[in-house]
Amino acid sequence: MLLTLVKNNLKLMLRDKVGMLLVIGLPIILIALLSSAFSDLLNKNYTIEPFTVGYSVESGSEIEKNLPGFIKNFEENNITFSKMTKDESIEQINNESINAYVDITNSDYTIYKKEGFSINTTIFENSIGSMMYVFDGNKALMSYFQEKGIAIEENSKSAINNESFVKLETITVDPTPTAIQYYGIVEIAYIVWCSMMTVSIVVCNERKYGVTRRIGLSNASPLTLLFGKVIPAVITVSIQIGIATLASIILMDVNWGNTPFLSAGIILLEIIASSSIAIVLSIIFKSQSLTNVIIFFSAFFFGFIGGSTQMYMYSYVSDNIAKLSPLYYINRSLVEISTKGSSDYTVKCIVLLIAISIVTIIIGTVITAKRREAL
Numbered sequence: 365m366l367l368t369l370v371k372n373n374l375k376l377m378l379r380d381k382v383g384m385l386l387v388i389g390l391p392i393i394l395i396a397l398l399s400s401a402f403s404d405l406l407n408k409n410y411t412i413e414p415f416t417v418g419y420s421v422e423s424g425s426e427i428e429k430n431l432p433g434f435i436k437n438f439e440e441n442n443i444t445f446s447k448m449t450k451d452e453s454i455e456q457i458n459n460e461s462i463n464a465y466v467d468i469t470n471s472d473y474t475i476y477k478k479e480g481f482s483i484n485t486t487i488f489e490n491s492i493g494s495m496m497y498v499f500d501g502n503k504a505l506m507s508y509f510q511e512k513g514i515a516i517e518e519n520s521k522s523a524i525n526n527e528s529f530v531k532l533e534t535i536t537v538d539p540t541p542t543a544i545q546y547y548g549i550v551e552i553a554y555i556v557w558c559s560m561m562t563v564s565i566v567v568c569n570e571r572k573y574g575v576t577r578r579i580g581l582s583n584a585s586p587l588t589l590l591f592g593k594v595i596p597a598v599i600t601v602s603i604q605i606g607i608a609t610l611a612s613i614i615l616m617d618v619n620w621g622n623t624p625f626l627s628a629g630i631i632l633l634e635i636i637a638s639s640s641i642a643i644v645l646s647i648i649f650k651s652q653s654l655t656n657v658i659i660f661f662s663a664f665f666f667g668f669i670g671g672s673t674q675m676y677m678y679s680y681v682s683d684n685i686a687k688l689s690p691l692y693y694i695n696r697s698l699v700e701i702s703t704k705g706s707s708d709y710t711v712k713c714i715v716l717l718i719a720i721s722i723v724t725i726i727i728g729t730v731i732t733a734k735r736r737e738a739l
Contacts, residue, residue, distance in 0.1 A: 369584070369592025377600040383562030387555060387604040388611070394551040395612055399543040402675065414442035415484045418453040418465040425470035427499055434495050443488060450476070464488050539703045546675060548618030549627075549702060550695045552609055554672040556601065556634045557691060560642035560659045563597045564652065586732035590643065590725065597639035598632075605631065621702035626710070633717040634694055640724040647731050671695040690716055 378384070421428045435445045446462065453465030453476060463484045464477040473496060477485045508514075541549075584592070609631075612618045620627050642659060649655045667673060669681045670691030686692045693713040700707035707713075 366584075366588050366592055366595075369588065370595045373593055374596035374599060377563070377596055380562060383559075384600075384604055387559050387562060387601065388608045390558075391551045391555040391608045392611055392615065394554070395544070395547050395616060395618070398547040398551065398673070399616075402547070403543040413484075414444065415463045415488075416444040416446055416461070417488055418448045418456060418462050419445050420447065420449060420465075420467050422469040425468075426503065427468060427470055430499065431468070434499075438491065443491065466492055541699055541703050544616055545619050545702060546699055548612050548616060549620065549698045550672050550691075552605060552612065553631065553634060553691060553694045553698060554663070554667045555608065556605055556631060557638050557663045557666065558659075559601045559604065559635075560638050560645075560663065561656050563601065563639050563642040564646040564655045564659060586729045590728045590732050593643045594636070594640055594725070597643060598635050601635045601639060602632065605635065619702060620698075622705055623701055627698050627701055630694060630697055630710070630713060630717070633714060633721070634690075637690070637717045637720040637724070640721050640728065644724045644728040644731070647728060665689070666691045690720065 421431055438445060448456070448465070450465065450467060453462065456462045457465060457476065457478050460478075463482060464475055466488075467474045467476070473492060475489055475492065477489075609618075613620070645655050645658060646652075649658070666689040669686050670676070670689030671686070672691055672695065674681075676686060676692060676695060693709050693716055696709040697707045697713040701710065
């Protein structure tokens with residue numbers, strides 16, 4: 365009986381050419397639009413390269429005597445100091461030979477730079493601030509010792525020789541996906557959720573044309589009747605999503621990382637969960653219009669807070685709200701798996717999708733048993 369139901373429902377679902385084209389074509393369109401719109405945000409190279417700055421220092425000042433030690437520290441961290449006049453520096457800043465220029469006196473300093481944001485200039489400004497802080501602190505300490513008559517050993521190390529006042533270190537951080545990689549993955553997951561609409565339409569049509577009655581399966585168990593819809597729905601959506609994913613990889617070079625089978629397994633679990641939800645909603649609400657409205661708004665809401673439109677790493681939605689969406693766990697798992705090979709959300713995502721599938725199937729079986737005549 366189950367095989368007969370699956371066969372007939374599969375034929376019915378595969379006849380829905382409009383639904384099939386939407387599920388295959390829509391993610392390609394969304395990937396192209398959203399990756400283009402947000403490419404400037406994600407496709408950035410924040411690698412810090414060695415850079416040069418100009419400087420001049422007040423002749424005969426106390427800081428001039430100590431500056432070589434500071435310059436040595438800077439150069440050990442890929443910041444080269446080049447002595448020059450203010451006029452020379454302005455010309456070199458304009459032609460981008462140097463990033464900035466600092467004019468240092470015994471009491472203060474002035475930085476000259478090009479208008480606009482520069483990561484190198486920002487690092488230099490912070491480093492110069494640290495340098496002057498160390499110098500002023502050391503000078504105040506020396507004045508205090510002299511005032512109190514405390515002897516200072518000639519071989520003692522002063523704060524000026526402390527090499528820790530500025531230190532650029534390379535740390536390991538999670539890689540950031542490109543715009544095409546991020547949206548190429550999350551839009552596939554989003555369309556899986558949206559495909560509930562096409563599944564519900566077919567289920568409503570099955571009820572409309574009395575398929576169950578016509579094939580003489582009125583004596584089938586409620587679980588058999590439910591699986592007779594879930595299995596062909598999963599097969600149909602899997603074929604459609606498989607084609608859409610393959611098209612996005614070929615046409616747009618979407619990279620799913622080095623563990624594609626794990627990602628495919630998560631997508632399959634999502635298809636099972638979303639198909640189960642669509643079928644149960646179709647059974648609960650006998651109106652196809654009402655069912656589709658509920659599916660549309662739930663898919664939009666979960667997608668919006670879960671990272672399908674705005675990126676979850678830059679979203680203004682709090683994590684507590686985002687975690688209400690199953691798509692948040694799916695998106696984070698798939699994107700992090702593709703970029704760094706693993707995700708802390710993978711287990712949570714898999715458990716959540718399995719739980720959704722089990723709960724909806726139980727609910728669907730109970731309702732089917734009570735509303736057999738509606739099938």
